[in-house]
Amino acid sequence: MSIYIRSAACISPQNTFGPPDAARDERSPGESSSAPAPAHWPFPDSSPVEYIGSRLKCIEPDYKPLLDPKLLRRMSRIIRMGAAAGLACLREAAVKEPDAIVTGTAYGCLEDTGLFLTGLIERKEEMLQPAPFIQSTHNTVGAQIALMLQCTRYNNTFVHRGFSFENALLDALMLLQDGEAATVLTGGVDETTDISHELLTRFGLYRRRPVSNLDLFTGRVKGTIAGEGTAFFLLACQPSDHDYARLDGISTLYKPESIADIEQYIQTFLGAHAVDPDTIDMVITGHNGDSRSDDIYRQLASGSNPVSVLFRDRPVIPYKHLCGEYPTSTAFALWMAAQRIRSGGGRILIYNHYLGLHHSLLLLSSTQNQPDHVAE
């Protein structure tokens, strides 16, 4: 059965968040600006935001039109971003209350966790305020959205590293397929804090020297850039007049042993969805500018099998120079793909891997395309 992306909202290090329809108007096709946009920026009417360093921070919107100021004051950054994106998504879809809310977050509410931890160490476990503890639980974003909507329906939160968002999507798909929900609000959200950035730097994840995000793919260098963000989607089992795209498939692969395993995985996925690689117009990949990590994409493109041909002959568009690397970055990739399909149609395959451990595929198509007959 087909699943439709009825609306999408994204807060990221780029200017991705706006009032409903503003984004649509800005990017009317065929009106590209005279200045050539940098490579890999998918929206011809604007330019990507440049960052120098190893950390991309979200451009936060004015939350007042979306969030009650009384609640807003108490919310940490990740909760504000997640709740605002979730609510904006519902507003765009004109859905008051979804039948389910499913969230993916690998790290959860790091800022509140850090606050409470630091407090308990500094004050030797005495005289602690409970507020950061209360808001540190991983389900806080989904719970706050439910609270604001007074939505008593299904509510779940997946916290599985580089699969958190994919698992949330799978849950949403199953709810829609089962008829337990006609609409599901689902999203991914993760934040970087000073502490988490410093820590992950110690693990050797990031560039040692400042780099421009727009220059991320130049040269063979170790280390990527840190990112964060949130993207929410209103998924529906029925089409509407203004869907972004159809979500045709989702799959995860844990810890493959070889490139051949990954090739086999991608072929099996395409086969299961009866997709001829020739019908895929674009591949969005999780290149992150770390030579160790990007080698996987390079090797996939260098063989002679259908997957290699796909990764070599189709436009291959990275996205992590825009949002940075983080475990739920595929939510950003899905947002980008959905925007792209709405304005230009076609069919997009997203392939990402996180730290070489978590590999995932997302397939989406224009709603103008006829759905393939899929063996369920």
Added chain:
Amino acid sequence: MSKWSPVAVAGAGLISSIGNDINACLSALANGQAGMDEITWLDTAHRHRIPVAEVKCSNARLAELAGVPAGSSPGASSFSRTALLSLIAAREALEKAAIPNFTALRTGIVSANTVGGMDRTENFFIHPRRGKLRDVVQHECGYSTEWVADRLGIRHFQTTISTACSSSANAIGFGARLIRHGLLDVVVAGGTDALTRFTLNGFNALMILDAGYCKPFDNDRQGLNLGEGAGYLVLVSDSVAASLPSGVCCTVSGYANANDAWHQTASSPDGRGSWLAMSTAIERSGLQPADIDYINLHGTGTQNNDLAEGTAIRRLFDPVYPKMSSTKSFTGHTLGASGGIEAVLSVLAIQHGIVYPNLRWHTPMPELPFSPVTTFLKDQPIRHVLSNSFGFGGNCSSLVFSISE
């Protein structure tokens, strides 16, 4: 609302403050031996002040029980207790299930926890700039899930759910749905949580910890005791169930997840989320409330939870109440593990025809027309059990377990 097709439970595994495996836990339950005590293993300023229900083992002993060879990553001395507890209970569950041809099947794990490797992270945080990285590598909730999956040869699907105190009930519900969708043949589902200074101080700051041993559903209840442990079920497809030499334990016949949408931590006075979860789970199992023989209560022992849960039970069951008890009076509140531990106890109630006592219950709550079971009951015809798990963020989940037809 359509009826669920039941999903078979092939095995169960458990570790908690009352025992390191199912048999030990069952004998403590039969003898009325609770797991609360003075704090022994957790290094905290609250030792001697706040009782907790610790698993009665050092980390080194747990590593031994888990069969983790010394020297394996990330170093035997620095394993997170969360991961060790998880491996012990998940392995027992798989051993009990004794699934033929396990390696040829599509296998998955759905584990739950609330604070991941926080027991190590809080050591790291004492000096975050120079703390040992091996202490923080286990921080993410998903870490222990993969660590356990790798050691048990669970290859095809791994995920972790975190919805506060309802986490592992949702893990079992999600695991059952993966089987129903034909995505996997075998799913190990449940949850784990270790005691940490983080959670102990969090609940202490919320002022909902009982300075004595908790008294769920007693009018004189003063709060909860924190505990730790892990509990897992092995859920299997019908074809795997048919291949089991000694048959299945019972089935997951119903599951529902709802949200109270009332307050970030407190339950609504009428327990609307609890009511929705219970009534929907029973409806999906194709049963009537009167068919439920035993309710394993969420029953934390806080003023707020027990009143909200009790009020929702009255609305759903009045005037005929099934037997019920809170086994948190034995195990303490094990947070992300509680739904898994209590699911295992629910399965055992059906398998052995037993009902557990609600310890330390003396005075009825004037708001409620029912009272919990206070003695260990044997030879009970237990066909259908309802297990409740409610948490912060309004997350309310209920599971129904039924005798296998």
